[in-house]
Amino acid sequence: MSKEVCIRVENVSKSFGKKQVIQDVTFEIYKGEIFGMLGPSGAGKTTIVKMMAGIDEASKGTIFVFDTKMPHLQMMKRIGFMAQSDALYNDLTALENLQFFAMIYGLKGSKQKKRIEEVAELVNLTNDLKKPVHAYSGGMKRRLSLAVALLHNPDLLILDEPTVGIDPVLRQAIWEELRRIQEKGTTIVVTTHVMDEAEKCQRLAMIRDGRLIAVGSPEDLKKETHSQTLEEAFLYFGGARA
Numbered sequence: 001m002s003k004e005v006c007i008r009v010e011n012v013s014k015s016f017g018k019k020q021v022i023q024d025v026t027f028e029i030y031k032g033e034i035f036g037m038l039g040p041s042g043a044g045k046t047t048i049v050k051m052m053a054g055i056d057e058a059s060k061g062t063i064f065v066f067d068t069k070m071p072h073l074q075m076m077k078r079i080g081f082m083a084q085s086d087a088l089y090n091d092l093t094a095l096e097n098l099q100f101f102a103m104i105y106g107l108k109g110s111k112q113k114k115r116i117e118e119v120a121e122l123v124n125l126t127n128d129l130k131k132p133v134h135a136y137s138g139g140m141k142r143r144l145s146l147a148v149a150l151l152h153n154p155d156l157l158i159l160d161e162p163t164v165g166i167d168p169v170l171r172q173a174i175w176e177e178l179r180r181i182q183e184k185g186t187t188i189v190v191t192t193h194v195m196d197e198a199e200k201c202q203r204l205a206m207i208r209d210g211r212l213i214a215v216g217s218p219e220d221l222k223k224e225t226h227s228q229t230l231e232e233a234f235l236y237f238g239g240a241r242a
C-alpha cells in the first residue's frame with residue numbers, strides 16, 4: 001500500500017454555538033486504505049467525517065482532501081458520502097432513485113444505464129431494482145444508499161456507520177463489497193462504534209469526547225498497550241488521556 005496522503009486533518013476544532021465538540025484533532029489517511037473512525041456515540045465521528053466530505057466546515061484548523069482545502073465544490077465530486085440515515089425517495093423504486101442521483105452527477109444515457117447496473121451488482125440489488133424503496137428492508141436501504149454513494153465512481157468513499165441495524169450476514173456482505181471497492185484503488189473512511197468492524201480496517205483513529213486518543217493499525221494499537229482486544233486498547237488510551 002502506498003503512503004501517499006489522501007486526507008490530512010490539521011489541528012481541526014469544531015464548535016456548535018458555544019459548545020466545542022472537536023478539540024484540535026490532527027491525523028492523516030493514506031490513499032487506498034480502509035480507515036476506521038472508532039468511538040462511542042457522541043464522540044464526534046460524524047462531525048469529523050462531514051467536514052472531510054465538505055458538508056460542514058471546521059471552526060479552526062484545516063482539512064485537505066487530495067491536497068485541496070475543504071470544503072471545495074469540485075473536490076466534492078470525487079467523494080462519495082453515505083450518511084447515517086438513508087436519504088432515499090421512499091415512493092420511488094430503487095432504479096428510479098439511482099436514476100435520479102445519477103442525473104445529479106451528470107450521468108446520462110447508456111453510461112448511466114451501465115453504471116447503475118454495475119453498482120446494483122456490487123451491492124447485490126440487481127433483482128430488486130423495480131421494487132419501491134418503501135418495500136425495502138433496512139439492510140436493503142443501506143445497500144441502496146451505498147450504491148448511490150458509488151454511482152459517480154468516487155476516489156474517496158466516506159461511510160457513516162454503514163452497517164448499523166444490519167444483520168451479521170449482510171454486514172459481512174457489505175465488508176466484502178468494501179474490500180472489492182478498495183481493490184479498485186478507492187480510499188474508504190468508515191465510522192463505527194463496533195470493535196470487530198474496527199479490526200477490519202487497515203488503520204484507525206480512536207476518538208473520545210472530541211479528541212483523538214490514538215491512531216494506528218489495530219495490531220499496533222493492541223501491541224502498544226499490551227492489549228488482547230481493541231476494546232482494551234481503547235480503554236487504555238482513553239484512560240491515559242483522561
Ligand SMILES: Nc1ncnc2c1ncn2[C@@H]1O[C@H](COP(=O)(O)OP(=O)(O)OP(=O)(O)O)[C@@H](O)[C@H]1O
Pocket residue numbers: 016019021039040041042043044045046047048084193
Ligand atoms: N448540529 C449540531 N448542533 C449542536 N451540537 C451538535 C450538532 N451536531 C453534533 N453535535 C454534537 O456534537 C457531538 C458529537 O456528535 P457526533 O454526531 O459527531 O458524534 P458521533 O461520534 O458521530 O456519534 P454517533 O455514533 O451517535 O453518531 C455530540 O455531543 C452532538 O450532540
